[in-house]
Amino acid sequence: MIGVRRIARTVAAALLVLLGGLPAARAHETRPAYLELKETASGRFSVIWRTPVLAGMRLPVALKLPDGVRNVEEPRVQELPDSLLERRSVDAGPAGLAGQRIEFPGLQLTITDVLVRIERLDGTRSTELVRPSRPFLEVVAPRGTLATINVFLAQGIEHILLGVDHLLFVLGLLAIVRTPWMLVKTITAFTVAHSITLAIATLGYASVPAPPLNVAIALSILFLGPEIVRAWRGETSFTIRHPWVVAFAFGLLHGFGFASGLAALGLPQNEIPLALLAFNVGVEVGQLAFVALILLLVRALKVLQVHWPRPVALLPAYAVGSLGAFWTIQRLVLMVEGG
């Protein structure tokens, strides 16, 4: 028994050492940049170019408008807590921007995207997502609502797949639940809770500052580590008996996290409901895919009768707990430092 504890302690220590080499991990480090082009007169556009800032560093992405476009008004840069906002007016000539290419030099070196929203004089709008693999946009005629849904659906899936902390929390919940019915209740509670706060925050009814929110999300993961160990030892607790309550409570926090990913885009009010719906569906699709994969793997390992040595069996619990502790400390330090 002592040997097992020693091994488990060693593994946990090794994990912490490994974690020391990881970059600052946050749920929203992949916030996209945002470009808004609003046609104010024929061929004239007001430009909003917003690039996220992480720990004082601006995302290394530039905006390069087509050659024929000239500034009517010089760029004005405003520093926000989490981003740099650049505004200006440009003249693209009588033909406007249709058929022209907007480039984003430097985007190919990042893992984030640029969300481009174009609003024309006739009231038509289009929203496009520019990815690092194709760091430019060919401006075409508007594609309507379906294209907007596609963009935000993809953003939702991407947000959850890159949100390691959200996935780790879901993994922790899966490790605690004991029956299929409890699993359905727990995942549903988490989904309902984060959908509520995602909607509330995105529609502007409430907001939580990012630094304490990130600390609280990390704490929710840390909280699950000991609970998983307790559950696997056959012990019980309120969380083990009612994991859906914990899922609901912490789900409210995670929803604010999702919302900051969407709200950071600075979308106009009239497009937010559609974007919110598509984004939330994207998050659920990604989350359910993750849950399905984990359940399939667990089932497959049972079929193959794989019996793990006890220290290895406890690894997920220690991984969840260690990462939760690491992120809590890291984010706390960032919060205190004002990062």
Added chain:
Amino acid sequence: MRTPLENRPLIALSLAGLPSQARAHLVETGLGPVYDGIAHFAMTPEDLIPVFALAVFAGLRGRDHARRVIFMLPLAWLLAGLLGAAARISQPESLSWVPLLVLGGLVAADVRLPAAATTAIAAAVGLFLGLANGDAMAQAGSGVRGVVGIVGAVFVVTILGAACTVAWQSGWLRIAWRVAGSWIAAVGLLLLGWSLR
């Protein structure tokens, strides 16, 4: 003295051994190198199909074989992938279809091998394919994290494939797996022939 006709297999094999530009289905998902690695594996039939075939073969042989393969294959793949990414070792393109032919043939024939032999095959397949993957990931700039993504995907496909085969192999299902193996071997033979043309 050998006639030109007798030398033909030798010539074909020599040609197959000639190194050529490694073919890589390099995928950029926009989600980072780990996901790029997963997507690369999912979009590369010469990687995905042999892994599935090996999982089926191990599953047909029983739980003991399957348990050995689900750990040996990703481990060998990881080691070779890291080596391939560091040393940039490319392989002859035509050889990439050989595992399909061999593993498909093993499944189709339902060959009874000892567990140690199955483990050795898993190690060989992992080393062979992992080496090429490491080079491809280095080319794509995904490096070690890309290899980690691939190995994760290999682990998942192997576990799911082996578990399905272990669970569903009574009666006609076993024949169905073997038929699938014969198709894999046929595809491997076809593509090997095509690459040697």
